[in-house]
Amino acid sequence: MKKILVTGANGQLGSEIKELAANYPNFDFIFTDIEDFPLDKATEIISNFKVIQPDIVINCAAYTAVDKAENDPETADAINHLAIATLASLCHDSGIKLVHVSTDYVFDGSSPVAYKEEDVPNPKSVYGVTKLAGETACLTNCPESIIIRTAWVYSEFGNNFVKTMLRLMSERESLNVVNDQVGSPTYAADLAEVILTILDSGKWEPGIYHYSNAGEISWFDFASDIKEMAQKSCEIKGIPASSYPTPAERPAYSLLNKSKIKAVYGIGAVDYRVSLERMLKRL
Template sequence: MKKILVTGANGQLGSELSVLSVSYPEFEWIFADRTKVTLDNVELLKNQLAEIRPDIIFNCGAYTAVDKAETEKELAFTVNHLAVELISKYTFKNNIKLIHISTDYVFDGISSSALNEETETNPINVYGESKLAGESACLNENPNAIIIRTSWVYSKFGNNFVKTMQRLMQERDEIYVVNDQIGSPTYAADLAQVMIDILRFSNWFPGIYNYSNEGEISWYEFALSIKEFGNYNCNVGGIPSSSYPTPAKRPNFSLLDKKKIKETYNIQISDYKKSLKKMFI
């Protein structure tokens, strides 16, 4: 029985994989939180991997505090770059399949058309820089790895935009959401299923792939959909990013082109509203 190690077990994606794992008993699933797989301590990580001896790694663990990364650069790079480098070396040396999760934040957001896997990267914040360094290390150390770039991830687990909006819409009469950052959300449950589908596909095609749900929207429009499905009475207004300054800059446009993953792995991708509705059921 093949052993799958999932890092970041308590995160959104790790939690959704845990839910799905019961439907795939042909695998032995190891869900590792930061105590089992310590991504911020590379020396310790090396020993932990040798002890677990997985056949497949889903690297969902990451440093994702985008604003805090501006002042915690060393920690962000340790987790998102150095740990990925070590995992990539380990998986290549031991002929282990690796799916590593990356982000739309490797782009600068100045494009006006959907970003494909060949689009030039140019991160505008420390988090994006650290994730791009991780991608480069992954490709350099393990050319057989698969990297999936995703965007605007949400789930019923963990902290995310949808859950924040649900809370605020119940607490307040009025909220304002940025309306000039464009992209598409990703329901973590959908991405988790895609990772399993890729693993079980007849062939393994390494490289970088984009994945998010279908649709081209702003955060403001996303909030309106949340209001609709939650049947909240809160008024939702749109504001420019300039009215809501944050320590880290965000890309204004990060819509991902998913053609490659759809064609290579025969992946069907649902519209963002259809997936959002599933979370509310």
């Protein structure tokens, strides 16, 4: 039985992998989070690794507070970059498979078409810079690893756009939502299924892959769909990003091209509306 170490297990993606674990009885899952597997301390990563001795690592842990990272670059870099360098080295040295999760924020948002894996990254935020550095460290120290870039992650666990919208729609009569940042959301349960499907396939093709749900929408469109499906009466108004300045710059367009993961693993993207409806029902 293969032993899988899941880091960041209390986050959105880690929580969804926990939900699915029972469907994969041929894997023995070890779920860890910051309390028992802190990623900002290299010595603890190494000692924990020796104790657990995994066959596979799924790194779901990340510093994801995008705006906070602008004033806390050291912590963001420690978790999103330096920890990955340590993890990747340990995996490479012991012949352990590593799946690392990254982000659409490695791109600057200037592309007129959906981003492919080989497109040149150009992050605009500390978060994006540290996540790109993590990707580079991962592939440098463990070239045989798999990196999955995803975008706009939400689930019934943790804090995310969908849960924030539901709360605000219950509290307010109207909401302003940015309508000029375009991408596609990702239901963490779908991403968890994708990762476990890859591991269960027995086929290991290293490199970077893109995965999000299917669709091309703005945050305003997403909020409007949430309103409609949750049957809220709150008015949603579209505003430009310039009217809602944030400490970190977001890519204006970060749609991910998912043709590679389909070609290599036969994994298709679920329509975002189908996944959103499923999440709202579970919630």
